[in-house]
Amino acid sequence: MARVLVVMMPAEGHINPSLGLIKELVENGDEVVYCCTEKYRTKIEQIGAQFKAYSFTEATLLNDPDMKPFEIKHPYQFIYMVLKHIIQRFIPDILKLIENETYDYLIFDSLIGWGGQILGKKLGIPTVCSTTTFVFVEPLGSDNDLEEDDEEVKRLYNGIMELSQQLAAQFNVAVPSLAELAKHAGQLKIVYTSRYFQPMGDKLDDSFVFTGPSIVPRMDAPAFAYEPLHAPYKQTVYISMGTILNKDLDFYKLCFTAFHDLPIQFILSSGKDTDLEPLADLIPDNFIIRPYLPQLEVLQRVDAFLTHTGMNSTSEALYYNVPLIMLPLTSDQPRVASRVQELGAGVIVDKNNLTPEVLRNAVLEVLSNASYREQAGVIGETLREAGGYKQAAAAIGSFLGNRPLSATSRLHI
Template structure:
């Protein structure tokens, strides 16, 4: 039995794909300690893993960072605030890891856990990187804009980073010029080679293991009888960009007269009272058991998050994609390229475009066939069992060196 420390961001799209892998590692005799945000304690502990938490300051909007010059451009102010939160989050992680008396045999971390590889070097541990999105999806060079004109305003961030480096003996990644994605000595990618776009720098340390679809240990009441045997559209913008009342109103207008049932997940940041009216053929809830609903869905309208897309194609569900941010544009583009969906620009979206795209997809079987082809490639890639086997084989090879 080996002891593993798994470090991850406290976000559903990063946590959910790893749940099955953690269970599989534990089933094979590994002792897993999972470090993430406190809100995921129950979900992690249900896998059998030990739970450790760190403070994730990137969600902290009401902090004490407003002592910045009032004449700074908005983009500069927001960049400084974000970097301050990144540094504070990293310090919280360092405190949790380096004050831990447990001795681990290897380290697993998410590809957006940018300090993962440096922690591995500091602890002299074999490292495995968990890629829940496409490899290098965030590594487009950032547009510096006016940033160089205000570098003095970033001075305290540089000083904080230097202090962390001295205290913990860690080389901090360059977070000023962009957001580097982490890599490991072994890299597990939760998709198939067929679905993944061609990217430079992918070598044999990258193992494409398909989608990690597993029970999320959730008990959510849902009226499945209302969609049984009916044409069903499921709409969800994920857990981050789900507060767009205007988008939801467009959905109401687009589908209120169609002979379909529409399941709409709106999250917990808005109340149904904000809507002028909800059509009778809609089921509107703050949270929906997505895996189970997708099994009964004919069309999925999504933000294009990698996890949501994987779950859709796993069930052969075609999509309308309304990407909001970063990797979602790349994932959506790949879905459209492979014939499994249609992209609608979020800034041009209206009820007419939604209805037109939905009608086209639901009347053309080729979209479902293409989605199923992607899904089959994910299933054939080996899944969580292959992922666990790759990890154990890699760790054993490190011991033999």
């Protein structure tokens, strides 16, 4: 069978969607080598893949201010970030990790962009892009208001030209065009949503395969007692701001103020590294708080989800027909939230106009209006019908066709 190289960004929202696919490939007999930071070794090895760790650590990335999520106001900002802070850092490290090794095809994170094409070219193998958010039919940031003659835009453009030429020379590949840098890389793109949920999905060609979210049990998920749910309360709301943006104590305090007297059970995932001790005396009786929760299991038992609208969390909620109260903060989250609201499966609350009353009214609106759950169910059906990780594995098999495997040349440095 095939020997597969997988290169992923070290973030739960990028890794979790890939787990079902990787497990399926392993069970089908493929040998999978998965590259990420040491933090994720156990999670990857539990599904049967081999693991290789980058030379840099999780802390190195999280402490880099240029790797923090930010609002994209022009496409050049995103392209420059990928070139300078991902490709320039990741690709040399990956090439060193796999020096003199042989692979049959590559699966790479969409955030690596053109870097995936570099790896494919160096190895002489087909490339599959793992796309964990919406496809950007139009370049990310193109709907914002930075003008082409803005000094910041000019600086970014010059930086992109210089970096792309430098990296092309370093890796002995052709210099990419600006259009090539802006588009989604990979010969095959696995997209973990449905074509229905994808904005302008009808404009994307067949190289984009929509498989829906990859729903598989998570070996590292903690146990959680479900018996208290809905007793004495009739409705339950789950609150989670993901794994990166979950340390805002002011937001948690606002939730306690907004919801303390509602006859609703609230379940809050506060984050493994979040210290809630300063708020201990403010926690209402109708709150259950845990540092980390088995999100897939929780979502099957709740009536609504208050979320930052990360693509992974949003998809998992909709997969289980759960309507959303959305607080998009950064990156692609406003775009995801806008699509959910457009399709009638949730409401958006403005991060710049956030008060206890605004938050409370949004939660009550979603819980009291059955149309939100109905529309979440419409999206959820398309996500479930997309086929999940089995469809993703089948699409890769079809893409590879009858190409001879285990006969590739060694890495060309």
